[in-house]
Amino acid sequence: MQEVIDTAKRLLSDGTVNRVAGWKAGEFPYDVTPAVFTTVEEIDNGFIYNDFCAPNLSKYLIKESHKEGKILVFLKPCDTYSFNQLLKEHRILRENVYIVGVPCTGKVDIGTVRAMGIKGITDMESDGENVTIHTLYGDKVVPKTETLGDKCRTCKSKKHVIYDELIGEDGEVNNDGARFELVEKLEKMTPDERFEFWRGELSKCIRCNACRNVCPACSCENCVFDNPGSGIQQRAATDSFEENMFHLIRSFHVAGRCTDCGECTRVCPQNIPLHLINRKYIKDINVFYGEYQAGEDVMSRAPLNAYTFTDCEPGIVYERGGNE
Amino acid sequence: MMFRLPINELDGFFAKIAAGRRLYLPVDQNDGTSAFAEWSEGTKMSENLNTLRSAKSFFFPQVTNLCDFNVKDKEIEVIDNRADSEDFAVFGVRGCDARAFTILDKVFLVDPIDSYYATRREHGVIITLACTMPEEHCFCNVFGIDATSPEGDVTTWKTDSYLYLNANTEKGEAFIAGIKDILEECAADEVEAQRAKTKEIMAKLPFANVSTEYFEKNTLLDIFNSEKWEKLSEACIACGTCTFVCPTCQCYDIKDFDTGHGVKRYRTWDSCMYADFTKMAAANSRNSQMQRFRQRFMHKLVYFPDNNNGEFGCVGCGRCLTRCPISMNIVKVIKTFGEE
Amino acid sequence: MHNETLIPKIGVVTDIRQDTPDVKTFRVVGTDGKKLFEHIPGQCAMVSMPGVGEGMFSITSSPTNTEFMEFSIKKCGTLTSWLHSMDVGQQITVRGPYGNGFPVETTFKGKDLLFIAGGIGLAPLRSVINYVRDKRENYGSVQIIYGSRSKDDLVDYQEILDEWMSCPNTEVNLTIDREQEGWDGHVGFIPNYVKELEPDTSKTVVMCGPPIMIKFTLAGLKELGFVDTNVFTTMELRMKCAIGKCGRCNIGNKYVCKDGPVFSFDQLSELPNEY
Numbered sequence: 001m002q003e004v005i006d007t008a009k010r011l012l013s014d015g016t017v018n019r020v021a022g023w024k025a026g027e028f029p030y031d032v033t034p035a036v037f038t039t040v041e042e043i044d045n046g047f048i049y050n051d052f053c054a055p056n057l058s059k060y061l062i063k064e065s066h067k068e069g070k071i072l073v074f075l076k077p078c079d080t081y082s083f084n085q086l087l088k089e090h091r092i093l094r095e096n097v098y099i100v101g102v103p104c105t106g107k108v109d110i111g112t113v114r115a116m117g118i119k120g121i122t123d124m125e126s127d128g129e130n131v132t133i134h135t136l137y138g139d140k141v142v143p144k145t146e147t148l149g150d151k152c153r154t155c156k157s158k159k160h161v162i163y164d165e166l167i168g169e170d171g172e173v174n175n176d177g178a179r180f181e182l183v184e185k186l187e188k189m190t191p192d193e194r195f196e197f198w199r200g201e202l203s204k205c206i207r208c209n210a211c212r213n214v215c216p217a218c219s220c221e222n223c224v225f226d227n228p229g230s231g232i233q234q235r236a237a238t239d240s241f242e243e244n245m246f247h248l249i250r251s252f253h254v255a256g257r258c259t260d261c262g263e264c265t266r267v268c269p270q271n272i273p274l275h276l277i278n279r280k281y282i283k284d285i286n287v288f289y290g291e292y293q294a295g296e297d298v299m300s301r302a303p304l305n306a307y308t309f310t311d312c313e314p315g316i317v318y319e320r321g322g323n324e
Numbered sequence: 325m326m327f328r329l330p331i332n333e334l335d336g337f338f339a340k341i342a343a344g345r346r347l348y349l350p351v352d353q354n355d356g357t358s359a360f361a362e363w364s365e366g367t368k369m370s371e372n373l374n375t376l377r378s379a380k381s382f383f384f385p386q387v388t389n390l391c392d393f394n395v396k397d398k399e400i401e402v403i404d405n406r407a408d409s410e411d412f413a414v415f416g417v418r419g420c421d422a423r424a425f426t427i428l429d430k431v432f433l434v435d436p437i438d439s440y441y442a443t444r445r446e447h448g449v450i451i452t453l454a455c456t457m458p459e460e461h462c463f464c465n466v467f468g469i470d471a472t473s474p475e476g477d478v479t480t481w482k483t484d485s486y487l488y489l490n491a492n493t494e495k496g497e498a499f500i501a502g503i504k505d506i507l508e509e510c511a512a513d514e515v516e517a518q519r520a521k522t523k524e525i526m527a528k529l530p531f532a533n534v535s536t537e538y539f540e541k542n543t544l545l546d547i548f549n550s551e552k553w554e555k556l557s558e559a560c561i562a563c564g565t566c567t568f569v570c571p572t573c574q575c576y577d578i579k580d581f582d583t584g585h586g587v588k589r590y591r592t593w594d595s596c597m598y599a600d601f602t603k604m605a606a607a608n609s610r611n612s613q614m615q616r617f618r619q620r621f622m623h624k625l626v627y628f629p630d631n632n633n634g635e636f637g638c639v640g641c642g643r644c645l646t647r648c649p650i651s652m653n654i655v656k657v658i659k660t661f662g663e664e
Numbered sequence: 665m666h667n668e669t670l671i672p673k674i675g676v677v678t679d680i681r682q683d684t685p686d687v688k689t690f691r692v693v694g695t696d697g698k699k700l701f702e703h704i705p706g707q708c709a710m711v712s713m714p715g716v717g718e719g720m721f722s723i724t725s726s727p728t729n730t731e732f733m734e735f736s737i738k739k740c741g742t743l744t745s746w747l748h749s750m751d752v753g754q755q756i757t758v759r760g761p762y763g764n765g766f767p768v769e770t771t772f773k774g775k776d777l778l779f780i781a782g783g784i785g786l787a788p789l790r791s792v793i794n795y796v797r798d799k800r801e802n803y804g805s806v807q808i809i810y811g812s813r814s815k816d817d818l819v820d821y822q823e824i825l826d827e828w829m830s831c832p833n834t835e836v837n838l839t840i841d842r843e844q845e846g847w848d849g850h851v852g853f854i855p856n857y858v859k860e861l862e863p864d865t866s867k868t869v870v871m872c873g874p875p876i877m878i879k880f881t882l883a884g885l886k887e888l889g890f891v892d893t894n895v896f897t898t899m900e901l902r903m904k905c906a907i908g909k910c911g912r913c914n915i916g917n918k919y920v921c922k923d924g925p926v927f928s929f930d931q932l933s934e935l936p937n938e939y
Contacts, residue, residue: 027530027659028460031651034559055650060559110646115356119373120459122530136460136525206377206386208595210563210649226600228742267649269565270376271355391671393714393757400714400755404671436907439666544916548936575911578670578904580715587714591670594910602912604902605741607875609915609939619914627917 003167004049004074007100009040011072017098018069021060023053029124030110034060036071049074051126054107054149056263058082058092059216065093073097076104077171078151080160081259081295082216087162088298089257091219101160103168109149111271116142150275151262154179161296173293179260180283182276198244204270205243211264211274217254217294224249247277255281256304259295288312326515327500327507328486337487338363338415340503345411345449348382350375360414369416373459374641378571379421382414383444384428386568386593390440390578393587403586406439409447413499417452419474420464420641424571425450426475427639430632431574449499451489452476454515456522461642463531463655469639471526472519481515488515531655536636538661539625547626548618552660557617559650564595566644566653567620572637575601596620621657669907672712672757673700678732680752684817687784688748689724689736692758700758703727705768705791706898706926709760710906711735713750717743720903720921723761724787726794733758736787736819762906763925766792766870766896775868776804780881782854782873783812786819788898788925789872797831806831807863811839811854815847837861855880858888865889871897875939882929892930899925901939915939 008020024035025048034055037043056079064071075083080101086092108131113121120136131147133140145153156179158171186194212218212225224230225246232245251258251274260282264274285292289303289311303311329337341347342363350370351361358370360379394401425445432441452474455462464471473479477496481488489507491497500507526532539547567573577594580587594601596619602610610616628637644653679691694700703709703723712718719741725734739748747756766772777796781789796803808828812818818838829836839850839857850857854877865888871878878897885895899920901913908922916935918924 026651027645027655031645031653033651033656035555036558111356114646117356119457122460136528137457206564206568206593208564208568209598210561210565213561213563214649226598228600267561267563267565269569269647271353271357390668395714398751398754400674400757402672402674402757404668406665406668406671408665431909436669437666438670438909439668442666545934545936548916548938574909576904577910578718580717582715589714591910594904594912596911602902604900605744609901615938622916623911623914627914630917 001049001102001167004100004102005043005047007165007167008037008043008047008072008074011098011100012037012040012043016070017072019064019067019071020047021057021064021071021073022047023049023055023057023074028122030108030113030121036060036064049102051105051108051128051131051144052110052124054109054151054266056082056214056216056261058086058261059214059219061092061097062086062219065096067096070096070098072100074100074102075160075163076102077158077160078104078156078259078261080162081157081293082261083295084162084298085257085259085295086216086219088295089219099163099165101163101166101170103171104158106144106148106152106155108144108147109152109266112149113142113147116146118142149262150265150273154181156260156293162298179279182273183279183283186276186280201272202244202247204272205247206270207243207246208269210267210269211247212250214263214267215250215254216259216261216263217257218250247274251277251281254278256285256292256302257294258282259293288316325490326510326512327489327504328510329489329507331482331485331487333506334369334487337503337506338367339365340506341413341415344502345413347413347415349415360416363415373455373457373462374418374420374643376643376647377569378424378641378643379414379417380424380428380571380574382412382448383425383441384432384574384576384593388440388591390589390591393580393589395587406443409443411447411449413449413451415451415453415480417450417474417476418455418641419452419469419471420462420639421571422450422452422475423464423467423469423639424641427572427628427635427637428574430635449478449495450476451478451480451499454479454481454519454522456482456518458522458526458529459642460530461645462526462529463534463640463642465526465529465532466534466536466640467636467638472522481518483514483518486510486514488512531640534655534658535662536625536658539629539636539658540634544622544626544630547661548622550661553614553618556652556657556660557614560597560613560617560652561649562597562599562613562616563649564593564597565647565649567595567597568593569643569647571639571641571643572624573620596623621654624654625658669759670905672710672718672759675700675711675733675756675758677750677752677754677756680750683736683819683821684812686739687736687787687817687819688739689734689820690747691732691734692756693732695755699730699732701761703733703761704765705795706766706788707761707763708906708921708925709733709735709758709762710903711737711743711747712757712759713743713746714757716746717741718757718904719743720762720900720906722788722791722898722925724790726791726798728795728798736784736790738784760906762921764923766898766926768792768795772796772868773802774804776864776866777806778863778867778869779806779808779810780854780858780869780871780873781808781810782877783817784819785871785873785877786810787872789870790820790823792870793828797828797834800832804833805867806834807837807861807867808835809837809839809854809858809861809863811841811857813841815840815844853877853880855884859884862888865891867894869895871895892933893928895929896926897929897932899927899939 020037023032123134157173258278347363350358352370357376358372392403432438455471624637675692681689724736904910906921908919913920
């Protein structure tokens with residue numbers, strides 16, 4: 001997308017910023033890497049923005065915004081929620097960041113494409129409608145909607161909630177509730193079925209920590225799971241249930257702060273739909289404490305940090321079927 | 325000597341192997357990937373090129389109980405609960421993973437021998453399967469691996485009509501001898517034809533000509549001190565994905581777990597990408613992610629070869645290419661250094 | 665089933681000596697009352713309390729001691745704190761010996777030796793010094809330059825006064841960092857003291873101490889005319905297996921646990937500066 005590249009070069013050249021956080025082209029269309037560019041030459045040499053730039057750059061700003069000078073960052077609508085949330089948690093120095101909002105129509109996920117049984121993918125092009133996939137064994141054209149990753153299949157918002165400059169027209173928040181459909185399906189299961197589902201998924205966990213390390217809400221300088229004094233600093237499951245506890249503890253810690261950016265599921269090497277745990281909490285928070293979207297703004301108090309008389313009683317769990 | 329059996333008798337073949345020992349093979353998962361699982365009546369083998377995780381866990385599982393302790397007052401009892409591994413066979417291992425075993429051997433089977441690894445190795449039969457549809461992220465040829473004729477105790481080739489088998493080791497010959505009644509001796513013509521066809525595809529793979537020359541020609545210190553590591557490691561999120569899916573990564577941690585009625589000492593996979601990997605009470609020799617990132621690639625491309633007659637610690641399976649959350653990987657590292 | 669070095673032996677602590685405010689020396693034998701295993705000066709062992717942790721420690725007693733092994737351990741982390749809190753009679757686990765040790769029977773033989781140690785850095789050298797004392801005829805002159813923060817932090821002070829100082833053809837030079845009541849010896853940092861003493865450059869140097877001391881002392885030695893090949897040190901990095909397999913204690917392509925911990929500085933100069 002030429003406009004994005006031109007904007008990067010302009011802001012770097014006119015001295016607004018001294019670095020640009022963006023995405024660097026890889027060996028294939030799908031293996032883009034987040035990168036910091038410091039010169040126009042570097043930008044010419046591999047900066048890209050296209051339908052494959054899924055990585056959320058917000059978390060990198062924790063480190064980058066504390067460096068000398070201002071950095072330009074390109075944020076997709078959903079990434080701006082993460083940025084806001086980090087701002088709220090005083091993790092990012094706002095004055096050292098220049099945000100350019102970039103439009104997004106959903107990102108193609110290579111895992112999703114591979115799961116279709118398409119092998120040996122050497123090249124992909126997207127025209128926004130369809131994705132043409134070139135492989136060692138012939139070409140295929142697939143509607144783009146079918147190639148989206150979990151995080152994009154039910155997009156929560158096409159609106160940038162924070163920016164200094166915007167490329168293209170801003171979109172709307174999506175309130176159709178589609179992102180909770182799978183959660184509802186899980187809620188309708190019997191406790192045993194649900195337990196089976198999550199055991200099946202979570203037992204695949206290899207404790208690589210990718211979900212934690214990529215998560216913008218996981219910004220603790222020293223994680224409890226890395227603390228030898230905590231008694232839970234294990235490298236792997238010491239009994240068959242530990243990986244469940246890892247994910248449950250982590251999801252509770254980000255509850256109310258998770259913006260539903262979906263990076264956890266995107267990066268999981270074992271394809272565990274981790275975002276569903278977080279979405280369950282988001283849905284419950286909406287029901288128990290009123291509609292709330294973490295990262296929507298910087299000032300409002302999070303429902304789990306603010307007591308009100310209308311907060312639900314703990315007995316709600318019983319009323320909702322906790323007695324079954 | 326080449327043997328074969330009709331492809332429609334594959335289930336009987338598996339049943340026969342499984343009668344004498346546990347049999348593991350790649351099986352499809354619900355997410356389109358595949359994983360090694362134990363065979364039982366009705367299990368269908370995956371058609372995927374490779375499993376998401378490597379086959380290393382058969383010999384080097386993610387968790388191994390080393391020994392147990394009973395601690396009472398001032399006394400300690402050491403409980404050596406090691407047992408000989410059961411016999412088992414792994415079918416469908418690809419050439420990259422098979423080579424990875426010989427790399428792991430160079431760590432675990434050199435003096436002092438790792439008995440946990442050794443017993444599994446002694447009791448496991450590796451039956452490899454030749455590749456016919458390599459993928460874009462494959463580059464095993466860069467490390468001299470012939471995926472059309474993989475190593476292992478027994479090599480097999482699957483065609484539309486037959487499964488061909490050839491033993492490479494004594495263990496493999498004993499294995500073939502044990503199932504000989506369902507096999508027939510045959511010529512290797514169809515196998516050779518398949519190999520030639522696959523090799524044509526492999527010659528056209530995007531990474532077919534990646535060169536490791538830079539790492540052979542430059543000194544350890546020159547590579548170590550290169551400025552390129554800074555940029556390469558910039559986006560690394562310090563997770564352990566690459567190390568855990570890698571068939572040759574073998575670094576481990578040893579930890580104690582107090583169960584309340586005894587202490588279990590176990591070892592687990594560890595990752596040089598983790599900040600606490602080298603952390604001591606007083607200092608840490610690798611303080612930055614750049615150092616930790618550099619360690620992983622220096623180990624595979626420089627340190628391991630230096631200590632093992634030039635053999636690289638990578639087999640080109642491409643798992644790190646497909647799994648890294650930020651798409652940084654060993655090919656990008658090799659190419660970046662090769663650029664100058 | 666192969667022997668397994670990762671499964672430790674049981675050691676019984678028969679004596680605990682408080683050397684300095686934060687260093688204790690533990691005497692260890694097997695459950696049969698005998699020495700657990702033989703070793704070379706400079707080699708290490710993995711000492712553990714199950715449930716607490718396991719760590720690599722230098723065996724500080726000399727191999728010539730046929731009755732027991734000693735470990736001088738500074739309190740600095742979880743395991744060492746636990747060890748400092750235990751009483752005589754406590755069982756611990758020990759496995760080893762690990763590492764290469766000092767070349768006492770080859771390179772060092774017949775040479776004039778200069779030992780330079782700072783603080784707890786004396787611990788790994790004590791094994792060599794006492795070995796040399798017990799086989800005095802095999803070596804030339806011995807000079808020991810040892811310094812610490814204060815007089816109270818000098819490890820093995822009594823042994824130094826009673827035994828080392830009275831040993832033939834042996835010179836002991838002690839220093840502490842700052843003036844202290846009851847101390848009439850040298851005051852000053854080791855690197856400077858070494859330069860002041862101007863030891864003969866034909867000596868073979870064995871050095872151990874904090875990284876900053878090593879750095880400046882080495883520079884001083886080079887100024888005096890010492891060459892890298894004649895200066896040895898012993899390294900410490902995080903270890904888990906102690907047999908070159910767990911992958912963390914490497915400096916370049918060398919594992920400190922297996923290829924070290926003893927290195928000469930010409931060996932180190934070919935390795936990355938990552939320790």
